[in-house]
Amino acid sequence: MTDNSQRLAVARAAYDAVPLYDPKRAPVDLDLTDNTNLWGIPPEAERAWRELPVARITRYPTLYAAELKQALAAYVGVTADMIVTGCGSDDILDSAMRAFGEADDLVAGPEPSFAMIPIFARMNALRYTGCVELPSHQPDIEALLATKPKLLYLCSPNNPTGALVARDTIERVLREAPGVVFLDEAYAEFAGVSSVDLVQQSDRLLVIRTMSKAFGLAGLRIGYAIGQPSLVMEVEKSRGPYKLNAMAEQTALAALQHDMPWVNEHIALAVELRERLADALRSRGFAPLASHANFVCVPVPDCVNVGLALRERGVAVRPFPGLPHIGDTLRISVGPWPLLERFLAAFDDVMATGRSA
Known part of the structure; x- marks a missing residue:
């Protein structure tokens, strides 16, 4: 050793x-x-998990979770080619940084926010800068844009404050940010609002979601993101095949199809x-x-x-x-x-x- x-x-x-x-x-x-x-876990999702055929476990899962993509696309109101899945939203964020960031590119985000963002940046040989939020608990957009980041991260509702990023703030970021914008909506179901519709207007917006919170499937690590097909394809390349296990995919499908x-x-x-x-x-x-x-x-x-x-x-x-x-x-x-x-x-x-x- x-x-x-x-x-x-x-x-x-x-x-x-x-x-x-x-x-x-x-x-x-x-x-x-x-x-x-x-x-706990939704009832039909639990049934699917308990009754998964052994043959689904002994074989590799599907390459890119095509059936689950279809269900997620129907859930958020987009087409399946606008969805990429991953092993939790963490996997999506990590893969997206790898897909769009060259070594030493800058990632910028508000503080406080999701603590893994600077860690993922360093893991991918990127630089990170945090900009302290405003007293209103809104991101300091002037400061964030002034850094001219290759990747700009926002979280709405924000973790740990619970604050919702104003819609006009997100729209301004999409107009003025020089690179790709990551919008983390892990808690969007509890807010009752989402900016997923903005992906139809921008090929630089990646909205990241999860089935760990509202769907009760945190232990199965099911994350996904929504963006223009050309954008999510790059994340898919970075993420690679077979990253969502068969049990997770079938359980998530049951939740989306029967447990809403x-x-x-x-x-x-x-x-x-x-x-x-x-x-x-x-x-x-x-x-x-x-x-x-x-x-x-x-x-x-x-x-x-x-x-x-x-x-x-x-x-x-x-x-x-x-x-x-x-x-x-x-x-x-x-x-x-x-x-x-x-x-x-x-x-x-x-x-x-x-x-x-």
């Missing part, structure tokens, strides 16, 4: 600054950290309980940010220690210390109300008794 110095010597120089993703979060009884669907009433019901429930949770926090003297996603981000002083104290009580939420214009915050995933009541009880105990159990 080679020693560590030998491994480093043969590694790509661009990887020197790339950390291994490790949130160091031990399992707890109630995990509200990752914004997935806490109501269940999915829509639970989207509406998540929105209702998001507002109920925000009201409960306000009644306790806190000021949660307006959210269009399936989580609530609330300023809480000393959020890291509050998060640790909650973990001691078996409840995990995501601390975000020192966010621009906000300060320390906790991000709380929305789920069934009994789970949120457990969070509130633990939160009340932490705030009343201090930072330890």
Whole structure:
């Protein structure tokens, strides 16, 4: 076995600054950290998963998930040649950076936002610059455009704030950005609005979506993107064949074809309980940010220690210390109300008794 110095010597120089993703979060009884669907898997999707023929497992999956592309295209209102699938939206973003970025090209994005963007940029030998969002929680478009990036990233609703990027902001970016625009809509179902229609007007817009949140399929890693056929073809080349496994494809198909009433019901429930949770926090003297996603981000002083104290009580939420214009915050995933009541009880105990159990 080679020693560590030998491994480093043969590694790509661009990887020197790339950390291994490790949130160091031990399992707890109630995990509200990752914004997935806490109501479980849709019923027909679960049936398809359990009943998948063994022959589908012993053979390779389809090259580029053609049947799933058709279903996704019908879901978002485009044609199948405008869809590319991947192993989660992370895979799409990584592949797209590889497809459109030459070494040392610039990727720009707002901060705070999805923490993997600068990591994916470094992994692909690209440079990254972040521009602090405005006090309104909108991206600082003047600053982003001034960097003249080859790739410009926006997230709407944004993670971790939950803010929705204004439509005229997105339209301006498409007019003025010099390169490809990535619009991450992982939480779009909970906002009730989307900018997918803009792909018909621009051959430089890639809208990235996922089935990890509203569809409850996070463990199967099903991401996809929408763009002009010429754009998604380049992502498809970069991503390569056989990247969506057979079980994931068939389960996702069942959800899209048979489970939309269940999915829509639970989207509406998540929105209702998001507002109920925000009201409960306000009644306790806190000021949660307006959210269009399936989580609530609330300023809480000393959020890291509050998060640790909650973990001691078996409840995990995501601390975000020192966010621009906000300060320390906790991000709380929305789920069934009994789970949120457990969070509130633990939160009340932490705030009343201090930072330890």
